[in-house]
Amino acid sequence: MNTAIWRGDELYSLDDWEYRLRQTDIDELQTALAGVTQIATGEITHDNFKLSKLGRKLNEIQISLESGSGFTIIRDFPIDRFTPGQTRRLFLGMAQHIGTPVSQSAQGERILDVKDAGHADGDAKVRGPNTRKRLSFHTDRCDVIAFLCVRPAKSGGENFIVSSLAVYETIKAERPDLLEVLMQPFYYKRHTVDLANNLAYCQQPIFSFCEGHFACSFLRVLIERAYASDDTPDITNIQREALDYLESVAERPELHVRFYQQRGDIVLMNNWTTLHRRSEFEDHAEPELHRHLLRAWLSVPNSRPLDPLFKDNFGATEAGAIRGGMPSAK
Numbered sequence: 001m002n003t004a005i006w007r008g009d010e011l012y013s014l015d016d017w018e019y020r021l022r023q024t025d026i027d028e029l030q031t032a033l034a035g036v037t038q039i040a041t042g043e044i045t046h047d048n049f050k051l052s053k054l055g056r057k058l059n060e061i062q063i064s065l066e067s068g069s070g071f072t073i074i075r076d077f078p079i080d081r082f083t084p085g086q087t088r089r090l091f092l093g094m095a096q097h098i099g100t101p102v103s104q105s106a107q108g109e110r111i112l113d114v115k116d117a118g119h120a121d122g123d124a125k126v127r128g129p130n131t132r133k134r135l136s137f138h139t140d141r142c143d144v145i146a147f148l149c150v151r152p153a154k155s156g157g158e159n160f161i162v163s164s165l166a167v168y169e170t171i172k173a174e175r176p177d178l179l180e181v182l183m184q185p186f187y188y189k190r191h192t193v194d195l196a197n198n199l200a201y202c203q204q205p206i207f208s209f210c211e212g213h214f215a216c217s218f219l220r221v222l223i224e225r226a227y228a229s230d231d232t233p234d235i236t237n238i239q240r241e242a243l244d245y246l247e248s249v250a251e252r253p254e255l256h257v258r259f260y261q262q263r264g265d266i267v268l269m270n271n272w273t274t275l276h277r278r279s280e281f282e283d284h285a286e287p288e289l290h291r292h293l294l295r296a297w298l299s300v301p302n303s304r305p306l307d308p309l310f311k312d313n314f315g316a317t318e319a320g321a322i323r324g325g326m327p328s329a330k
Contacts (some may be wrong), residue, residue: 002113002152003016003066003069004060004067004069004070004163004165004179004214004270004273005163005165005166006069006094006163007163007166007254007255008253008254008255008256008257009257011069011071011161011163011257012257014068014069016061016064016069016072016296017069017071017073018072018073018075019057019061019072019073019075020075021054021075021076021078021157022072024053024054025053026078027052027055027092028052028053028054028091029051029054029090030252031050032049032050032051032090032093032156033082033089033090033093035048035049035050036048036049036089036093037245040091041085041092041111042110042158044089044092044093044096045096046096047096048272049092049093049094049148050065051093051094051097051201052160053206054094054097056098057095058094058098059097059312060091061268062098062099062144062157062300062301063072063099063302064298065098065268065269065270065305066270066300066302066304067302068131069163069272070163070192070264070269070272070273070274071267071268071269071270072147072268073261073265073266073267073268074082074094074265074266074268075148075262075264075265076101076264077148077264077265078263078264078268079150079263080213081268084089084150087148087293087294088101088111089292091111091146091148091229091266091296092110092111092296094123094266095146097298098146098268098298098300099144099298099299099301100298100299100300100301100322101147101291101296101297101298102142102297102298102299102322102323102324102325103325103326103327104276104295104297104325104326105193105326105328106193106194106195106196106326106327106328106329107328107329108328108329109124109297110296110297110298111294111295112129112294112295112296113179113292113293113294113295114129114130114147114292114293114294114295115129115130115132115134115290115291115292115293115327116131116144116281116283116290116291117130117131122313125178129293129295131155132153132280132281132283132291134278134279134280135264135276135277135278135282136220136221136247137166137218137250137271137275137276138159138218138219138221138249138276138277139161139183139216139218139219139271139274139276140271140273140297141297141313141314141324141326142271142273142297142298142299142324142325142326143270143271143272143299143300143324144269144270144271144297144298144300145269145271145276145293145295145296145297145298145300145322146265146266146267146268146292146296147261147266147293147294147295147299148262148265148266148294148295149261149262149264149265149266149267149292149293150263150293150294151263151281151289151291151292152260152262152263152291153281153284153290153291154212154281154282154283154284154289154291155227155281155282156261156279156280156281156282157260157261157277157278157279157281158258158259158278158279158281159256159258159259159260159261159276160256160257160258160265160276160277160278160279161256161269161274161275161276161291161317162250162255162257162274162275162276163255163273164207164216164218164254164272164274164275165214165271165273166213166252167213167216167246167275168207170246170249170252170255170301171245171246171249174249174254175237175245177246177320178238178241178242178246179207179242179310181238181242182205182206182207182242182243182246182303183205183206183207183208183237184205185200185203185204185205185228185309186202186203186204186206186223186239187201187206187223187226187227187232187233188201188204188219188223188226188313189201189222189223189225189226189229190202190222190269191222191326192327194274194326194327195329196326196327196328196329197326197327199301199312200231201226201229201231202312202313203309204217204307204309204310205309206218206219206246206308206313207215208306209307210304210305210306210307210317213269213298213304213305213306213319214272214273214304215272215304215306215307215310216272216273217271217272217310218246218275218312220243223235223243223266231252243324250275263294263309266318268329270302272303272306274297290307297324299321299322299323299324299325300320301320303319303320303321303323304318304319305317305318305319
């Protein structure tokens with residue numbers, strides 16, 4: 001059975017979607033934290049953030065993200081025991097045992113604060129993580145994405161996750177003509193915050209196979225921006241229909257799962273085998289109570305090979321290569 005092809009609540013029958021931290025795990029985290037107090041947060045690595053038993057469990061999660069369901073929630077991170085700075089260090093240290101954190105901005109941020117920044121519509125600094133708006137199903141520019149919930153919203157901010165392999169199989173059965181379109185290259189425009197990227201555009205397929213390995217990569221907002229430009233061809237009717245159909249399939253209740261990430265939950269997703277989105281949310285009036293997540297983009301050592309077309313956007317396509325993220329201007 002290919003456990004990456006799950007449909008809706010089938011996910012919860014699998015044995016790799018949830019792990020609860022134990023007291024022994026928390027004791028190890030505190031010891032590891034004490035061992036890196038004299039170095040800068042950015043200098044924390046797999047080797048100096050030492051985890052023995054929990055490290056082995058995180059390695060198991062790394063394997064299941066690639067070859068299992070592609071989704072795991074680590075629960076019961078004791079966030080109330082630590083300062084914000086310690087929480088950041090612990091999250092980065094744990095992430096280093098899953099993969100290599102890559103840059104998420106031109107500033108080289110390896111841990112990104114996900115919160116509503118209050119930017120006006122049309123502001124070049126706007127990106128999905130810093131708004132409160134509903135996001136559509138998409139993937140990020142990394143092998144694995146990790147979120148630690150520091151504080152949930154007053155209301156909303158519900159998470160939706162779907163197996164992109166299940167979406168692929170559904171479209172294959174119902175509209176093979178549109179699947180053929182989705183396996184052809186689409187233009188993507190450089191993100192407005194991707195300031196150190198020299199390429200204004202790239203081309204990559206939404207669904208692809210390389211050496212027998214499946215991959216899905218999809219961020220419609222950058223596709224729409226590309227085809228709105230005078231520098232690219234107009235999007236065709238069949239391309240737009242294919243994008244609409246993909247999103248409508250992902251939105252089917254019987255295919256996705258939905259949940260609220262609670263304080264202390266760490267969510268990990270394989271970006272090649274899952275799509276995710278978030279509902280709109282409302283914050284508390286007090287700024288100190290606003291919704292706040294920490295996010296890491298991870299390149300994992302057991303990653304799959306990719307179609308060569310992904311090289312422009314991800315930097316490398318070989319299995320296990322360090323890839324993804326945004327180039328740093330530093």
